[in-house]
Structures are given as structure tokens and as C-alpha cells.
Amino acid sequence: MSEQTTITEILKGGEFLIKETDASSVFTPEDLNEEQRMMVETANDFIQKEIWPNLDAIDKQQEGLTVNLMDKAGELGLLAVSVPEEYEGLGGDFNTSTALIMEMGKSYSFGVSFAAHSGIGTLPIMYYGTEEQKKKYLPKLASGELKSAYCLTEPTSGSDALSAKTTAKISEDGTHYIINGQKMWITNGGFADILITFAQVDGDKFTCFIISTDSEGFTSGNEENKLGIKGSSTRALFLDNVKVPKENILGEIGKGHYIAFNILNIGRFKLCAMTTGGAKENASIAVAYANERKQFNQKISNFGAIKHKLAEQAIKIFASESATYRVSGLINDTIKSLQAEGVSYTDAALKAAEEYAIECAMLKVYGSEVLDYVVDETVQIHGGYGYSEEYPAARGYRDSRINRIFEGTNEINRLLTVDMLMKRAMKGRLDLMGPAMAIQKELMSVPEMGEEEGGILSAEKKAIANAKKAILIITGAAVQKFMQNLKDEQEIIMNITDMMIELYACESAYLRTLKLSSMKNEEELKPYVEITKVYFSDALERINLHGKHAITSFAEGDELRMLLLGLKRFTKYENVNTKELRRNIANRLIEANKYCF
Amino acid sequence: MKIAVCISHVPDTATKINIADNGKEIDPAGVTYIINPYDEFAVEEALTTKETLGDDSEVIAISVGNDKNKETIKKALAMGVDSGVLLKIESQLDSFGIAKALAEEIKAQGCDLVFMGKQSVDFDNQIVGQMTSAILDYSCISVVVDFKLDGQDITCEREIEGGKEVVAAQLPCIITAQKGLNEPRYASLKGIMSAKKKTIEEKSAVETESNTEVIGLKKPPAKNPGRILGTDSSAVHELVRLLREEAKVI
Secondary structure, eight states: OOOOOOOOOOOOTTGGGTSOOOGGGOOOGGGOOHHHHHHHHHHHHHIIIIIGGGHHHHHTTOTTHHHHHHHHHHHHTTTTTTSOGGGTSOOOOHHHHHHHHHHHGGGHHHHHHHHIIIIITTHHHHHHOOHHHHHHHHHHHHHTSSOEEEEOOBTTBSSSGGGOOOEEEEOTTSSEEEEEEEEEEEETTTTOSEEEEEEEETTTEEEEEEEETTSTTEEEEEEOOOSSOTTSOEEEEEEEEEEEEGGGEESOTTOHHHHHHHHHHHHHHHHHHHHHHHHHHHHHHHHHHHHHOEETTEEGGGSHHHHHHHHHHHHHHHHHHHHHHHHHHHHHHHHHHHHHTTOOHHHHHHHHHHHTHHHHHHHHHHHHHHHHHHHHHHHHHHGGGGGSTTSHHHHHHHHHGGGGTSSSOHHHHHHHHHHHHHHHHHTTSSOOHHHHHHHHHHHHSOOOOOOOOOSTTHHHHHHHHHHHHHHHHHHHHHHHHHGGGGGGOHHHHHHHHHHHHHHHHHHHHHHHHHHHTTTSOHHHHHHHHHHHHHHHHHHHHHHHHHHHHHHHHHOOHHHHHHHHHHHHHHTOOOOOOHHHHHHHHHHHHHHHTSOOO | OEEEEEOOEEEOTTSOOOBOTTSSSBOOTTOOEEEOHHHHHHHHHHHHHHHHHOSSOEEEEEEEEOTTHHHHHHHHHHHTOOEEEEEEOSSOOOHHHHHHHHHHHHHHHTOSEEEEESSOTTTOOOOHHHHHHHHHTOEEEEEEEEEEEETTEEEEEEEETTEEEEEEEESSEEEEEOTTSOOOOOOOHHHHHHHTTSOEEEEEOOSOOOSSOOOOOOOOOOOOOOOOOOSSGGGHHHHHHHHHHTSOOO
């Protein structure tokens, strides 16, 4: 017998496309420990007692309310989770902060203020600050005494962030910089004490500064009148000859883009955690309403059309939550293994987030689109009442929309996904072409009929392996065709990313269900298996469609036929009675009167 | 001073309760358990009292039940209670059995001041505090909405029908908490983390038995759906007729 090894390999960023993941190594929400669950409970208590009764006042931006609530969140430690203990934080691990931010996703506008402060407003100092900067700012950011805003976007530079026009000029005596420019759409802009701000030193050295809003020359514009998240402060900020001491440079001169992009990796991940939390809450609202509302002498949750919607919300949320915790676990494990090598927590966290930047970008797109789907159907289930501010569906609907726009639009994140994948392949970090060639060869040969592997979820296991092949042959063919010019074929890039995202969602749902199979009996496992099967059944069709769009756009003749044949073969899945399974899933939601998976 | 706070582990008030197959117990499947809400007021009052005293006083949480009660004890520890005691029992006790178990432990710990909720929201007997005080020969002030301690002297306001009663007593004393006594604090994240380092002592409750036996649990009868007789004054006549002839309430 061969020697058994107990070391489970942690897949590197992007490797999911070419390697199999061991279900036992995957982190799932069921793996949260008692302490983490208690912390989530505290966040939930806070939201129920402090946020929900005040939603209207928050949305009207009642003077001082959000600041006061941020202070309360600070007292409870909610702002301190990821800050290391040596800077008076709680030093919680990455999975803990994932669980908490997911819970905060139930807090509507307040969640945006919260995340802007504790995520992109705090992390740059934590990751890039000097010891003095960390000691000066982190304890006060963790307690909420100081509130922070992240200022990257400008009126003429959104997605193209590096083209920022704000300038920083060293003073004659060399002690400080003089900053001039305008920032746009700044969350927490109305009350932040410090700004993590980007400006060009000497015209072209993109650099990050910590600016106090006490500084002379700093002013903020009026609150933006927004479509949603009306309760979060969003303003334009003006910097007119603002003097910033030299020691307030964060990181190095000319290296601001490292901060901007690496912080966004984590920001994107957290956005997905938040949207997933918001989606769970909105789905619960939908189920409760469907159980209450009667038409034709019965609860509308009795109707198949409504059951379909309730089930579909839950199926998508399950996939999104599974994917979120899967990536959280990967980042958490990577941080821990780097720490074991002597790397500090903050450096390790930064490296880990960079490692999984592809996954973070995909999650951002997926989580925000799942939430948008869920809130839309929640309004629909409410009928006319969904359109009324008397019911919570309307707020969920309008607050969702921004998530597809900020932290990099979903289009930018789709482009980035493939761009990062290609860069890793070119640098030899990720071997895409090897497997792609092997699959092309496999396609030329007679399909191997092979015995069906038995056991739980074996059809899904095979479907995942095949879907990866489908993505690899199409990506490989597109790269061969366009080489360096692939970046100009944005439609194809979108197709490839969409296939990758669906694959990742499928695989995450599958891995979580497989892991649960070792903890639950057959009856308890059934709902999860059913969710996984319905998701696969639809997702493989979507992968097929995206693939077809890509292939037909660039292939002709024999190649076209071969690729379409391969796509068909590699997106095959068993026939599933999705109507029946959706009814089963919906019936469990109806019984629980909330999202319950 | 050693202050005891007695807490029970009860089904969440929002949870759906089903009766177990034996017809005598709650079916625990799918039920979320929480700290008894009235006991949260008791915990808060115990902690505020300790903080007001500002000396080396300690607060001990005592719970009668099984391993599952540890979740609730941990919640109290996370709120700031110093240590916990779990008194294990084999089968469910009635109020008297629980009072005896608690009394024994309160005596052993030497606690002169005891807080507990005025009732547990599972069986709602509202007598454990009074019984415990009788067994220990402590004073007892129940349904308390305001508590003041000055040396050995206690002054409380308690709710009575249509008003409030001010009651004075001396230590040792048991206080049962009513809603309005205070606003219970959250378990802060720091509190949750430090709860890990606090101890929960586990022991068997003293040999005790129940005086009463639960013969059966029944769910309340399903409500009949309401009827709308009309939307203006013309419906009053019919309403009166139905109340008299059908419902027979007037």
C-alpha cells in the first residue's frame, strides 16, 4: 500500500481552473466555531436593536446618527475585528471578519459606511503604514474614535483610476506636500476625520497620503442625492493647497497603485460577503411575505410560480455563500501558512489577497449580481406592496444597485479576471496552455466511454471536470487566435469570465455539499443535494451559452465545428426535474419562514 | 461580595415549538435556544451592581440543565460575568426541584445577593425565585423594575396592578427581574474573546426530585379565521346578533 499523506495542498489563485479541490480542505459556513458564531450574534443584536428601528432616519441622514451608530459599533468591537492586538484591535482571523461583514450586509446603508471605514478606510494603514503611522491611527480607527474615508475616484477618473489629476508638490522647505485636486463619490465624506487619498507627486508618481480633514484648504461638497444607499454619506471633496506633513505618505512615493489595487482585492471580497448577507436577509423577507399574503383564499407561497422564485433565490444564495467562504478559507489558510514562515500578519494578509485576486474579482461580480437578482424577485413577490416604502422590499431593491458599480464596476472586474489569468499564465505562475493542449488532443480522439464513477455527487464531480475543459479549450483557442490582442476582444473576455464564474459557483456549491455529506445523514443532506443539482442543471446551460457566443465570434469551419462539439460534450449534465426539486427547496423555506440553508 | 445570577436556557420566543413524541416534552429538533430574556436583565443588574460597588466583588452565573446550557452560560460570561457553574440534571425538574438545586449552590458559593429573571419564558411558572429564597431563608423581592443597594440595605420598586410598590429589605436577598429594570448590554466582541479564558464548573445538581409531574403538553387550539361583516355602521346589527347567538359572549 502506498503511504498516505495528510497534507492537503492549498490551491493557488486561479488554479481552480486546472486542478481539483479536495472538499475536506474547503472552508464552509458550517465550519464557523462557537466564538465566531457568538460574534455574529452580537452583530445581529446590534443590527436589530440599533439599525433596523432607525432605517428611515438613517436614510434621511439625520444629523449625527450614523456617526453615533459607528461609535456604538466601535464600542462593541465591530470595527476592530481585523486590526492586530498590538494596535488595540481584536486580532480576529480572516474567516471571523468574513462572517461579521456578511452579517453587516443586513444593515442597508449603514453597512456601506461601516465597510468603507473598517475595510478600505483602515486596511491601507494596517498593511502599508509605518510603525508610527500604525500606532497613531489604528487604535483610534479600531475604536471608532477616528472615522476614515478612501479617496481614489475623481470626476474624470473612475475605472481608469491611475489617471487621477490630484497633485502633490513638495514644499520649499521639504517638510510637507501641498495637495490640490478634487475627489468624487467619497463614502463617509461628510464625517470622516482622515482620508486615505491618492495624488500624483511631480505629475506622474501616483502616491497615497493620509490627510486630516482638519487641514486648512479641505472642504466637502453637498451630499449626493443618490438612487439608493441614501443613508450613507457620499460627497465630492475638494483639496485646495492642503498641507500634508511628509510623514503622512503611506507606502512609497510612486507606489500608490500597489495600495489602490491590493486594497481593492480585499474590498471586492468583502463586498461579496456583504451582498451575500444582504441577499439572505432579502430572501427571508420574501419568504415571510409569501407566507403571510393571501390571494384566492390561500397563501401565495402555495403557488408554484412563487415557489420557483423563493427556491431560485435560495439556490443562488447558497452558491454565493459557499463561494465566499471557500475563498475566505483559502485566504485564511494562506495567511496562516505565511505567518508560520515568520511573515507578519499584515504582510501575510496582503500577499494572500493578491494571490486570490482573480477569485476576489469573480466574487465581486457574482455576489453583487446574486443580490440584484434576489432583491428584484423580493419586490416582485410583494407585488404592489413591493413598490411601496411601507415594506422593506423597496429599500433592499434600491440599496442593491450600487454594488455592481463600486469597488470596480462588474465590467472592469470581468476584464480583470481574464487579464490577471493571462498575466499569470505568461509569467509561468499558472500553466493554462499545457492542459488546454491536452484537452484539444482529447477532443480529436474517440470519446472515452469509461465507467461511471459511483457515489454521492459523482455526476457533479464529472460535470465540473468537464466544464473546466470547456473553458480551457475556448480560452486556449481564443489566445491562439488573438494573442496579445485578446484584450481588445472585450465581448469574448466577458464570455470567458462568465463561464469561469459559473464554474466557480458550481464547484463551490458542490464542495460544500460534499463536505456536509460527512456531517449529516441522508435526510439532512437532501436539501443541499437538491440545491446543488438545480444549480448545476441551469449553470451548465449558461456556461454552454457563453461558450457558444465566444466560439462563434472567432472560429470558422473545422475549428468551429470541433469547438462547438467539445463545448457540447463538456457541458453535458444529467436531466434533472428542476420543477420538483425547486418545490422541495421552496417548501423548506416556507416551513422555516426564512432563508435556512 | 459574591453575587449570583441564575440563568436558564430556553427556546427562542420566535421559534416554532413542536411537542415531542412522548407528549410531555418540547421536541428540541430545529429549536434555537437562547438565554431567558428576563435573565438578561438579571445579568445586567448583577454586572452594574458589581461595577457600582467597584470593589473585588464577583458575579457567578448558575444554570441548571445539561451540556447545552453551556451556550447560555458562555453568553453571560461574554457579557462580563466572572465565572459559571453548570448544575447537571438527568431529567427535567419542576420549579421546586430547580429551586432546591440553585439554593444548594448559592449556599455553597456564599452568595448574599442573587438575581434571576422573574420567570423563564419556557414554562412561565414564576416561582423559582420565591421558592429559592424560602429554602435559603433569604428575603425575596419579585418583579423588580428598580434596584438600589446601600451597604446591607436594598430598596426596590416592583410592579403591581395599576402602580408601583417600593419595598425595602436587607441582604441576603433574591431579586427577580422584570422588563424595564435596565437595558441589557451586548456581548462585546472583546467580551466574547475573553469568555474563552473564564471557567465553567460542571457538577451534578444535588439529589433532588420534583413535587409535580407533567402529564402532557398541548398546543393552543388553532384560531378560527375572522369574518368581515361589512365596512360601515350597517354591519353593527349583524355583529351584535352573532356575538349574542353564535359566540354567546353578550
